[in-house]
Amino acid sequence: MVLLDYVPIFIMVSLAGIFGLVLSKASEIFGPKKPNPEKLSTYESGMQPIRTARERFSVKFYLVAMLFILFDVEIVFLYPWAAVVRELRLFGFIEMLIFVAVLLVGYVYILKKGALRWD
Amino acid sequence: MESIQAILNNPYVFAALMALAPLLWILPYALFAIWFERKVSAHMQDRLGPMRTGGWHGWSQSIADLVKLLLKEDLIPAKSKHGLFMLAPYVVFVGSYAAYAVIPFTSAYVGSEINVGIFYFVAVSSLVVVGILMGAWSSNNKWSLFGAMRSAAQIVSYEIPGTLAILAVVMVVGSLSLQDIVRAQEGWFWNWFVFGKFPFLFIAFLIYFLCSLAEVNRTPFDIPEAESELVAGYHTEYSGMRFAMFYLAEYANMFAVSAVAVTLFFGGWQSPFGTFLSGPAWGVFWFLSKGMGFIFLQMWLRWTLPRLRVDQLMYVNWKVLMPFAFVNIIFVGLWMMIAQ
Numbered sequence: 001m002v003l004l005d006y007v008p009i010f011i012m013v014s015l016a017g018i019f020g021l022v023l024s025k026a027s028e029i030f031g032p033k034k035p036n037p038e039k040l041s042t043y044e045s046g047m048q049p050i051r052t053a054r055e056r057f058s059v060k061f062y063l064v065a066m067l068f069i070l071f072d073v074e075i076v077f078l079y080p081w082a083a084v085v086r087e088l089r090l091f092g093f094i095e096m097l098i099f100v101a102v103l104l105v106g107y108v109y110i111l112k113k114g115a116l117r118w119d
Numbered sequence: 120m121e122s123i124q125a126i127l128n129n130p131y132v133f134a135a136l137m138a139l140a141p142l143l144w145i146l147p148y149a150l151f152a153i154w155f156e157r158k159v160s161a162h163m164q165d166r167l168g169p170m171r172t173g174g175w176h177g178w179s180q181s182i183a184d185l186v187k188l189l190l191k192e193d194l195i196p197a198k199s200k201h202g203l204f205m206l207a208p209y210v211v212f213v214g215s216y217a218a219y220a221v222i223p224f225t226s227a228y229v230g231s232e233i234n235v236g237i238f239y240f241v242a243v244s245s246l247v248v249v250g251i252l253m254g255a256w257s258s259n260n261k262w263s264l265f266g267a268m269r270s271a272a273q274i275v276s277y278e279i280p281g282t283l284a285i286l287a288v289v290m291v292v293g294s295l296s297l298q299d300i301v302r303a304q305e306g307w308f309w310n311w312f313v314f315g316k317f318p319f320l321f322i323a324f325l326i327y328f329l330c331s332l333a334e335v336n337r338t339p340f341d342i343p344e345a346e347s348e349l350v351a352g353y354h355t356e357y358s359g360m361r362f363a364m365f366y367l368a369e370y371a372n373m374f375a376v377s378a379v380a381v382t383l384f385f386g387g388w389q390s391p392f393g394t395f396l397s398g399p400a401w402g403v404f405w406f407l408s409k410g411m412g413f414i415f416l417q418m419w420l421r422w423t424l425p426r427l428r429v430d431q432l433m434y435v436n437w438k439v440l441m442p443f444a445f446v447n448i449i450f451v452g453l454w455m456m457i458a459q
Binding site: 004005006007008009011012013015016017019020021023024026027028030031032033034035037039040041042043044045049052053054055057060061064065067068071072075078079082083084085086089090093096097100103104107111116118 | 130131134135137138139141142188189190191192193194195196197198205208209212213216217219220230231232233234238239256258259260261262263264265268271272275276278279282283286289290293294295350355356359360361363364429430433434437438441445448449452453455456459
C-alpha cells in the first residue's frame with residue numbers, strides 16, 4: 001500500500017498542531033492578562049509607531065522570488081532523472097546536458113542583465 | 120496484557136505511537152541545546168555562562184526559562200491581524216516537525232517509509248517560510264517585516280544549491296528513500312559518501328552544509344534576525360509560549376538539517392567501524408551523536424564567524440554556490456558514465 005505510507009505523516013502533522021495548541025492554551029491559563037494600550041501598541045524601539053509597517057520594499061525581493069521559481073522548477077525536473085540515471089545511461093546523460101545547457105543560457109542572460117547584482 | 124498487544128498490533132495505533140517518537144526526542148534535545156549553546160558561546164568568549172540554576176553548571180537553566188515563558192502574558196498587538204498572528208507559530212512548528220517524518224533514526228525506525236523521502240523533506244522544510252512571512256506580516260511591525268523579507272529571500276535562494284547538492288547523492292544511489300541512501304553507505308567510515316566518493320560528494324556536502332545553515336537562519340547567514348539592527352527579526356512581537364514555539368521550531372530545524380546531512384553524507388545510523396557496535400539500538404546512538412556533532416559545529420560557526428551582508432549573501436548563493444553545484448552534478452554524471 002503506497003497511500004498507507006502517508007498516514008504517519010498526517011498523524012505527525014496533527015500531533016504537531018495539537019502540541020502547539022496545548023502550549024498556547026497553557027500560556028493563556030498560567031500567564032497574567034493585564035493588557036493596556038501601551039503594551040498592545042506596535043514595538044518600534046520605544047518610539048510612537050510611524051505610519052504602517054506594510055510599506056513598499058525593494059523590488060529585488062520580487063526578483064529573487066521569481067528567479068527562485070524558475071530554477072526550482074528546473075530542479076523538480078532533474079529529480080526523477082537523477083533517480084533513474086543509471087538505467088538511462090549515456091542517452092539520459094546527454095539529454096540532461098542539453099537541458100542544463102538551455103538553463104545555462106538563461107543564467108548567463110540574467111547575469112548579464114544584472115538581475116543578480118544587489119546594491 | 121493480550122488486549123494491549125492487540126491495540127499495539129492495530130496499524131493506526133502503532134503509527135500514532137511511531138509519530139510521537141520524534142517529539143520525545145525534540146523536546147529534551149531543544150532544552151539541552153539552548154543550555155548548551157549558551158555554555159558554548161560563553162566558553163568561546165572566555166566567560167562561564169549560566170552557573171547558578173540547578174547547581175552543576177546551571178544545567179536546568181532552560182527549564183527555568185521555559186517556566187518563565189509559560190508564566191508570561193500572551194500579548195497580541197492591537198494592530199495585528201489576530202487570526203494570522205496566532206496561526207503563524209503553528210505553521211512554523213508543523214513544518215519543522217513534519218520534516219522529521221522521513222528521517223531514519225535507526226535501521227528499524229523511520230516515521231514514514233515513503234519512496235520520495237528526501238524530496239518530501241526538501242518540500243516540507245520550506246513550509247517554514249510561509250509561517251515566517253505570515254507571522255511577520257500580521258504583526259504589523261517594521262522589524263518583523265524586514266526580517267521576514269530577508270529570511271524568505273535567503274531561504275528560497277539557498278534552497279537551489281542545497282537541492283542540487285542532494286541531487287548528486289540521489290544520482291549515485293538511484294533512490295530517493297533515505298533508508299536506501301543510508302544502506303548504500305554500509306561498512307567502515309571510509310564508505311560514507313563524504314569520504315567514499317571523493318571529491319564529488321565531498322563538494323556536494325560542503326554546498327549542502329552551507330545551504331542548510333542559511334535555511335535555518337544560523338550565522339553567518341542570520342541577517343533575518345540580526346539583533347543589532349532588527350531587534351529580533353520576524354518574532355519581535357511574539358511573547359510567551361508563541362515565542363517559545365518559534366524557538367522550538369528553530370532548534371528542531373537545526374537538528375533536522377543536521378540529521379539530513381548525517382544521513383546523506385555521514386552514513387546515517389551506520390556504525391563507523393563496520394559491523395562493530397551496530398544494530399538498531401546502536402543505530403540510534405550513532406545517529407544522534409553524529410547529529411549532535413553537527414549541532415556543535417553550527418554553534419561553533421555561530422560564535423566564530425561574523426554575519427554576512429545581504430548583498431554578499433546573494434553573491435555567495437547565485438554566483439558561487441549555484442555554478443559549483445551545477446558543475447558538480449555534471450561531473451558526477453560524467454564519472455558515473457565512465458564508471459559504468
